[in-house]
Amino acid sequence: MAQFKRSIRDFRDIAALIAEETGQANDNFATAFASDLDGVRFGRGDEEMTTDMPDAMQAQFAVELIIATIFDVLRDTRLERAAERIAWGVVHSFHRVSNEWSGIADKAVREVQDLLKSVDGSEIHSVELEAARDAVAFLDEATDALACMRDHAAATYRVEVGRPWSAPKATLVSSKRTHAVIQGTDYLAARRQRRIGQHHPEGPLVVFSGGKRWSNYRPIWKALDEMRAIRPRMVLLTTAQDAGADAIAEAWAARTKTPLVKLGLDVPRWGPKRAGFVRNDQIARLQPADAIVAEGTGVQAQLVRVLRSIGIAPTLLTLYGGPADWAC
Template sequence: MTKYSNFDDMGRAFNERRVDTETRQTYEGSFIEASEMAKLSIVGEAEKLEMPDPDQAAAAVEQMLSTMFDVFRDTRMEEFAADLAWGFVNSFHMVAKRIEGREDDAAKKLGDLVRSYDPSEIYAVELEETQLLCQTLEGCAEAMRCMRDHAGEVYRIETGRPFSTVRGSRVSSKLTASMIDGADYLAARAAKKREEHNPTGPVVAFSGGMEWHDHEQLFERLDQIKRRIPSMVLMTTAMNKGADAIAAAWASSRDVKLVRMMLERRHGNKAGFLRNDRIASLRPVEAVVCEGSGVQIDFARKMRTAGVPLHVFRRNEQAPMQPARSRRA
């Protein structure tokens, strides 16, 4: 196992081995300094803190995951490496969620401040600091999500299995400059949230059985679809294992918007079939179905009835399941 004297050496080694233009651009786009000042808590003072170096962050993620597999490879502990690595990736996911929660709280406070304008200097300082807190946490969450997705890809390469998170005003009528900035920031943040929760683009529907292991054939077919429909939104039937989990991992690795159409369990045994109706009503442009249960049979029938081009994968057409060993792509 290679040892590095410092992060720079590790970063150079990483760049030589793995990082490609797309990965580097993803890190550079996520580790952005919105301001030279940063504020990480309501009570803390603003500080001049930089974001981590993108190349060093990428190297650290690679080294962290790969070292775990290298240490356990060809030993009696090898089968447990994947579980530990999954925990590392999931830690990035959970920390990102916690940061997002703090950002939401700060944005709520910012909204309250914007709506209750006060011309005092104390108000102006609080407004400015709260906005800086929002921006800082937003940037940290984006960087953490970037590392989570990269770690998930290393996990996939090492194990041959995709990572899945489940095992998730004033007397004057004019506004001050800081007031406008705060309002604009909230508007931009709300627009971004709306896009995240209501993505636009052609819908590609996906449904698959819980017992599915061959991710390569699904990745290949979804890649083909994305080449034809670059702005696609992938909509799955939201199973937490099997084919749907593979499709979700593909969407994460390809930066494709994913919509998980959950069951409305109050409908009992009809819930899966009613969910198929909801997906069909959204007029998907293409659909993929992997053999599973009667729900998948109904999904395929409804897609065909609606005239949606359908890609069908049968369970016995999967590649043989690989032994439970770590392997590099």
């Protein structure tokens, strides 16, 4: 019997083939790429056409292929060390485009608000308002889909590299995220303004901080698992170091889908010697429910003292399993 051979031309065809063999898209993509709109008119003049959302399975697997293929091609070659940086840039591209579309959606919302303020009952105004509302609906759906692709690209990056992808600045917030990463500055602002939602996740705040010398993830993950068993709705706050104990804790948050707040150092304002201690005071003012501190520098030791001063007895971890005299 002659065997049918499918023509493979691009990533979309490869993704479609994998999707057919593996079943269906994950829940995040199925939700993000679902549409309440019958179709959207796209283009200008004679070029206008009615379009639908991309296929969820194809989008999911295309994202995986884009990231994973970079590592597969460069692994065990002279360019292997470049793979991580290239993949980081690809995820960042998803991030930038997602943010751009989110900004366009916000602008469209303001246009609707302006039209609502100037209602005059005319047919022209009604048509304009209806078109503006349709634009918002389209942009909201598109923004969710792009954010979902960004989040999945970041998750694939984490699988390949072994630590979470982090944006260079600003905040990643997506209703379809597999885990939440909220920059500390946004979290502080949200708390001051009593905002709720994605920028201010609900749940007891658990602080984690540790030194950069940590490479053994097991004691850190064990302590975090035990903390989560006690506080299942916990929000994890780290001191945002990109290596060592903090990076290990952030990988745990990604694995367990625990909301994560990263509170970094404001070195330009406070200087390199003072910034860590100022941040410790900021952490105390957030009134955390609990804390885990892994052996590090004098900043971690001072954080332990600050936490004890507000009535919190943090769980202490030592690099080599000895007594926690470093925190005295």
